[in-house]
Amino acid sequence: ISLEQNLGRPEFARLYTDIADQLTQTIRGKYWDDTRQLFADTPDRATFSQHVNALAILAGLVDEATQKAIGQSLLSDDSLAPASIYFKYYLHLALNEAGFGDQYLDWLDIWRENMASGLTTWGETSQVASTRSDCHAWGASPNIEFFRIILGIESAAPGFRQVRIEPHLGNLATISGTMPHPSGTISVAYERSGTQLQAEITLPQNISGLFIWNNTSYELHGGSNRLAL
Structure with missing residues (x-):
């Protein structure tokens, strides 16, 4: 939407705004669970993950107070399917958006494990001991976030x-x-x-x-x- 506005195409910005509003209503109606105060992975609301709730924050589906509550659950609810080293890029952006950026250095255990294992580049998966690729760009998000979140x-x-x-x-x-x-x-x-x-x-x-x-x-x-x- 912002891209179309800056390109001088307000008609497309309005179109995409309408579509975004429709999607927001649909996602809230189908996936929001009032009991857990989280978004579910599927309409039957049987499974929940860090992935879906991080994306809900980044997509602007909830207000600031709900962002904060979801962020707290992302940090403390061990029942949520955990993000991999790749998806932690989005998880950390969402947590920062929810107001937890000052904790960023506490979220880097996987990367510390990489270094403790003697790796000088980041592994492809979160399972450092068994990863088959010891040099993969999608594990390198701290290289960005040291500048964007910390600095x-x-x-x-x-x-x-x-x-x-x-x-x-x-x-x-x-x-x-x-x-x-x-x-x-x-x-x-x-x-x-x-x-x-x-x-x-x-x-x-x-x-x-x-x-x-x-x-x-x-x-x-x-x-x-x-x-x-």
């Missing part, structure tokens, strides 16, 4: 013309990083002491954006930005 750097406009930076530091006191951008590089450095945060952010000169911390937004401009929060 918080994300595109906020087509072509990365604007940036949105909302770090999730967890228990980290200091961290920094640099990522490529079509107009140069974006660099961030964070240092936290108690409730205070020092943030240094450098953007390409033609890029602006927002920095979000504790639900408050701060404007960013091209060049060097220093924030004491």
Whole structure:
């Protein structure tokens, strides 16, 4: 929908909005289980998984409060069919969307197991001891999420013309990083002491954006930005 709007085709945006609304109503009606407060895998509501409920969050099927509740179940309900190392990409995005991004470093046990096994690339499956492929791209999502979730750097406009930076530091006191951008590089450095945060952010000169911390937004401009929060 957003793509069609930005391409100047509002009639297609309206069409896809109508279809999305119909799908949302159908999915809620057929798969939402009031007792478990989760989406089921099938209309008989006999099985439940992390997969379906992560996608429900990412697809915007529920409000913010329900996102939070589903996210808590994704973290604590062991009866849900678990996501594989591949699907954890979507699971972690959903948990971040639901407000649990500060726990990201706690979700990386499979990757730690990869490293403990002596692998220098990520395995194809979650069963590290028996995987037949020790180098597979679909297990590499932390390579993205260290930048997007922990450092918080994300595109906020087509072509990365604007940036949105909302770090999730967890228990980290200091961290920094640099990522490529079509107009140069974006660099961030964070240092936290108690409730205070020092943030240094450098953007390409033609890029602006927002920095979000504790639900408050701060404007960013091209060049060097220093924030004491």
